[in-house]
Amino acid sequence: MTLKIKMSIFICYMFFLLFSPLLIAGLDDCTTTWCSKGGPIIRFPFRNKFQQPEHCGYPGFNLYCNKSNETVLELPFSVKLVVKKIDYVSQNIQLYDPDGCLPQKLLYLNLSASPFHFLDIHLYYGVLFNCSAANRDMDYDIIPCPAVLGYQLYAIPSYSDKYTDEYPLTSCTKIHEISPVPWNIVYQKDLHLNWSEPYCGHCEVQGKFCSLDTNKSGTHCTSKPKIHRSEPRGDLIAGGIIGAFLSVGTLVALYYVYSSSRIKKENQATIEKFLEDYRALKPTRFSYAEIRKITNQFSEKLGEGGYGTVYKGKLSNEIYGAVKVLNNFKGNGEEFIIEVGTIGRIHHVNVVRLVGYCADGFRRALVYEFLPNDSLEKFIFRDGSKRNTLGWTKLQDIALGIAKGIEYLHQGCDQQILHFDIKPHNILLDHNFNPKICDFGLAKLCCKEQSGVSMTAARGTIGYIAPEVLSRNFGRVSYKSDVYSFGMLLLEMVGGRKNNDLTANASQVYFPEWIFNQLSQGEELHIRIEEGDDAIILKKLAIVGLWCIQWYPTDRPSMKVVVQMLEGDGNNLTMPPRPVPATNGTNSIAGIHGRLRQTELAVISEVE
Structure with missing residues (x-):
């Protein structure tokens, strides 16, 4: 390198070093601003x-x-x-x-x-009516906007299903349904x-x-950034310096823009590459405009969870779907890749089917088959006479179907799929009340030969999480963790309530412990028994559930053995050991569930 080049670099470096603070202060594009004096101040997050x-x-x-x-x-x-x-x-x-x-x-x-x-x-949901002037005596529901061509708009709560009885809606025309507001x-x-x-x-x-x-x-x-003022500055020297370094400032601004958008572009590129790899599975790819059309502008909401909102959609004249619109303003697309990558390779009668997906820019959605009977949770946690309207024979079929679905996830796929969130809310029922496992946002793929899964923290829903997921002192996390969750689900089907319901009698607060004590003492579980065979089914489900929630993973059966027990004669089942060890008259895992009973644990990063 010649001396002339070295001197040029040195001069440029010193010049930039002296004036870069002034330059950065003058060109800070993220400073506080506003549209007019006295108007709202615009700063982060805006x-x-x-x-x-x-x-x-x-x-x-x-x-x-x-x-x-x-x-x-x-x-x-x-x-x-x-x-x-x-x-x-x-x-x-x-x-x-x-x-x-x-x-x-x-x-x-x-x-x-x-x-x-x-x-x-x-x-509340609402309905807009276009009415003639003859109905203007309904002052309470009139929309305070100018009338159009002699007509007036009225807003009626949609929970009033007898419009004509409660409101004088003669000569009125229903024009639109309002989303919940x-x-x-x-x-x-x-x-x-x-x-x-x-x-x-x-x-x-x-x-x-x-x-x-x-x-x-x-x-x-x-620290607070400097406030950006729109008035022209009187300092001509500062203006000259800023002008001299305008090209450098432009490069700095471009660098900021590039660095801020790089992560989004990388995430989007990751998703696009993943979707390209899964084209062979032939799920339909929808645009966001098609998603809006399918859901009729998101008019009918079925439910809402931590990762998005589910709407009812119409794929054709006779085929409906459930459209899960993911929250597009947070996350890096991990839950989208996990769910599509997991459920996209599954084809089983007891696992919900992925019909298609949407990856339109940063807008993402998943389209599933529509199951009209909602979740198992709605049927087993009802109060009073509405409890167990399905009957024990049907509940046994549902339990067997769930077990077969989990067994398929563990052994029937190329890679073992651990669900990590088996619970009644994630079991959907079709028109014949056949169960289908859904919501794979917490799932993890691993090799079948792998004895355990390494994780940095717990994942799942409190009340269904196995002890080894909460603490590695109880063993390695593996497919046996799903077995534990399924056992808790079985016991909730038996009792018709949450496994750690604190509103129950003091002796029944930790329901699995109460069931074990009843069965070990030779007593019958008189829980909503209507027919003679119900007692056999009830006892079978309870014993299988107790086997599944054994404290240590090695003591729990595999899902293949669970399926065999549910298909077999309940009278030949062996009573398991006490599932939870007691110390000083207290139940330690019941205490864990009691302290954290209403907590949702987030998705965690993995360490392989």
């Missing part, structure tokens, strides 16, 4: 989408300034509302409709694909929403600024 790069905000928190210098938030689907106030401490945002008719926007509003939630937790929104001018992620309220209370971690997995608190 960003001005037309003035700031994506890394300045959190996905879904995009604001922009309209021609009137008002701050605008766009909600799904194309609902544009003006921001009146943002409370960063309590994480609330107050909006209003610039057109003066907020109820009309309810026809298109759907927050399922948005990070925002209604502040009011009491939500706070009912007072029909009469108010403002809409109040809040957000739970990212959680930045603690930073605001401390007078600090909230921003994403480097790995985008969480947030941290930093």
Whole structure:
């Protein structure tokens, strides 16, 4: 390298070293800003989408300034509302409709694909009617918007199924059904929403600024950034320096944009490569527009979980599906890959079938076969006379079907599939009440020859988690962990209640222990017995369940043996040992479940 080149590099380095602090301060594209003086301040998790790069905000928190210098938030689907106030401490945002008719926007509003939630937790479905002027005596339900061509709009709660008895709806036409919304929104001018992620309220209370971690997995608190002022500066020297380094600043900004979008692009590339590898399985790939059409604009919600919302969809004139729309504003797509990769290779009568999927940009959805009878949980945890409406013979068939499905996951696939979340809520029933295992978001693939699975923390739902998953002192995590969960499910089918129901009698709080004591003393389990054969089925399910929940994994049977026991004669079953060792008159695992009975454990990373 010549001396001239060395000197040039040295001068450039010193020049940049002297003025880079001023340059960075002048070109900080993530500084606090606003659309007009006195308007809402825009800072993380929000960003001005037309003035700031994506890394300045959190996905879904995009604001922009309209021609009137008002701050605008766009909600799904194309609902544009003006921001009146943002409370960063309590994480609330107050909006209003610039057109003066907020109820009309309810026809298109759907927050399922948005990070925002209604502040009011009491939500109701509604129906809009278009009525003639003759019905204007219904002042309570009239929408306070200008009438169109002499007609008026009325909002009626959908829980009133006798419209004509409760409301004078003659000469009225039903025009639209409103998704669940706070009912007072029909009469108010403002809409109040809040957000739970990212959680930045603690930073605001401390007078600090909230921003994403480097790995985008969480947030941290930093010092407040400088406030960006739109007035022109009088310091010409600073302006000259900024102009001289404009090209360098452009490179810096491009680097920030690149680094912020790189992780998203890598995640998307991972998903696309995975889907390309699974094309041979022939599940249908839907666009997001097709998903909206299938679900009729997400009009009928079947349920909601930690990873997304499930809607009823219509695939053809006679075929329905269950569409699970994954939360697209958090995570790196891991749950999407796990579920498609697991269930996409399964073909069994007792495992729910994957019909297709959607991977349209960062919008992801899974389409399953539709099962009309909901989950097993709805039938075994009913109160009073509605308990066990299926009958014990049918419950035995359901238990056998679940066992065969789990056995297939453990032994029938190329790779062993550990579900890690077997519970009544994840057992769906078809039109003939045949069981199908669903929700593989926590599942893990491993080799059949592998004796155990290494994990860094527990996963699953408290009450169904095996002891070795909570503590490695009890053995290695393996397929026997699913056996334990299935045993707890069997005992809940027998008792018709949660296995650690604290509302029960003191002697029955830990239900598995109570069942063991009854059977070991030769007493019958008189639980909703209606026919003579019911007692045999009841005892068989209880004994098999007690075998499955043995404290140490080596003492539990495999699912193949469980299937054989359920198919065999219940009178020939051997009574198992006490499933849970007692110490000083207390039941240690019952204590674990008691302390954590309402806790959901998150998906964990794996160590191979």
